[in-house]
Amino acid sequence: MDVCDTSLALGLGVGGRSTASSSGTTRRRQEVPCSPLRSLMAQKQPSLMLSLPHDVYNGETNKGSEEGRQARPSSPHSTVSSFSAAYTPPTMKKEKDDGGGGGEEADTARADSRGGSYDDNDDGSPRKKLRLTKEQSALLEDRFKEHSTLNPKQKHALAKQLNLRPRQVEVWFQNRRARTKLKQTEVDCEFLKRCCESLTDENRRLHKELQELKVLKLAPPPVCMQFPAATLTMCPSCKSIRAAADGPKGGGGGGGGAEPFVVAPAKPHFFHRFIHSASC
DNA sequence: AGTCGAGTAGGTCTTACGTCA
DNA sequence: TTTGACGTAAGACCTACTCGA
Numbered sequence A: 001m002d003v004c005d006t007s008l009a010l011g012l013g014v015g016g017r018s019t020a021s022s023s024g025t026t027r028r029r030q031e032v033p034c035s036p037l038r039s040l041m042a043q044k045q046p047s048l049m050l051s052l053p054h055d056v057y058n059g060e061t062n063k064g065s066e067e068g069r070q071a072r073p074s075s076p077h078s079t080v081s082s083f084s085a086a087y088t089p090p091t092m093k094k095e096k097d098d099g100g101g102g103g104e105e106a107d108t109a110r111a112d113s114r115g116g117s118y119d120d121n122d123d124g125s126p127r128k129k130l131r132l133t134k135e136q137s138a139l140l141e142d143r144f145k146e147h148s149t150l151n152p153k154q155k156h157a158l159a160k161q162l163n164l165r166p167r168q169v170e171v172w173f174q175n176r177r178a179r180t181k182l183k184q185t186e187v188d189c190e191f192l193k194r195c196c197e198s199l200t201d202e203n204r205r206l207h208k209e210l211q212e213l214k215v216l217k218l219a220p221p222p223v224c225m226q227f228p229a230a231t232l233t234m235c236p237s238c239k240s241i242r243a244a245a246d247g248p249k250g251g252g253g254g255g256g257g258a259e260p261f262v263v264a265p266a267k268p269h270f271f272h273r274f275i276h277s278a279s280c
Numbered sequence B: 001a002g003t004c005g006a007g008t009a010g011g012t013c014t015t016a017c018g019t020c021a
Numbered sequence C: 001t002t003t004g005a006c007g008t009a010a011g012a013c014c015t016a017c018t019c020g021a
Helices: A036-042 A066-071 A098-109 A134-146 A152-162 A166-218
Strands: A232-234 A241-243
Touching: A036 A232, A134 A152, A152 A166
Parallel strands: none
Antiparallel strands: A232 A241
C-alpha cells in the first residue's frame, strides 16, 4: 500500500471578474457587494480551497430585482434624469415630470447655504468643490447603511432633504460604493495572505509528519500491533484499547486476574481543522 | 499624504421605433 | 393588414479611473 500524498493544494482561485464587474446582468445592485470572502471570514476557518467564486456579486444580482427596475424610468422618454442642472448633455431632454422634482433643480443649485461653495456658474469660472456638512454626511451614511444604492425616488427625496441636487447624492453614493469596495478588497487581500501563510505552515507540518510516518513504517510494529486484531477491544467509555483476555484461542489461563495490555487512547494525531473532513 | 466631491470613459440594460418576412 | 422577429438609437445607471481642492 502506498502512502497517500498529503500535500495540500492551495487553490486560490481568484475568479477573474472582468473589468465589467458589471458583467452585464445587473442593473441595480441593492447592497454593498458581498465580498467573496465574507462567507469564508464568517466561518473563521480558511478552507483548503480558497476559491473566489467567479461572480459572487452576480449571485446577488437581480436580473429580476424588480425594485430597481421599477424604480427606474421605464422609458427613455419618461421622467427622471439623474443629471444635474449643471450638466445636461445636449442630447438629453430635460426631465419633464421629475417626480415633483421639477423645482428642486432650482433649489439644489443653491445647495449650500453655508457659503455657497457650489454654484452653477455659466461664466466659465471653475466650480468650487462642495464639502458636505456633517449633518449631510451623517444622513447619507445612514442611508448608505440601509441601501448602498438608491432608486430615483429615494434619490430625489434624499436630495431634497439634504438640499442637494440629485446628481450630488448620486455621485456621493457612487463614490461611497467604490471606496467601500476598495477597502473591502484590501481587507480581503490581507485575509488571503494570512490564509496562505497558515496553509503553508500546515503543509510543511504535514510533510514532516509524513516523513515521521515513513520512518515508523520501517520500524518494528508497536506493541499493540503484536496482538491479533480480533483480540483487541476498545472500551466505549474511556476509549482504551485492551487485549481481550479470553480471545477465541488464547484465553487459556487468562480468565483469572491477568491484567490485559492497555493502550492509552490515541490522540487524534492527524486531526486538524483543515483536513478533518477529508480524513473522516 | 490622505480624503472626498466630481468628471469622464466605457460598459450593460431597457424601451421605443422602424423594417421586413 | 396584421404580427412577430430583429436591429438600432437613446437614455439611465453602473464601475473604474482620474483629477483637483
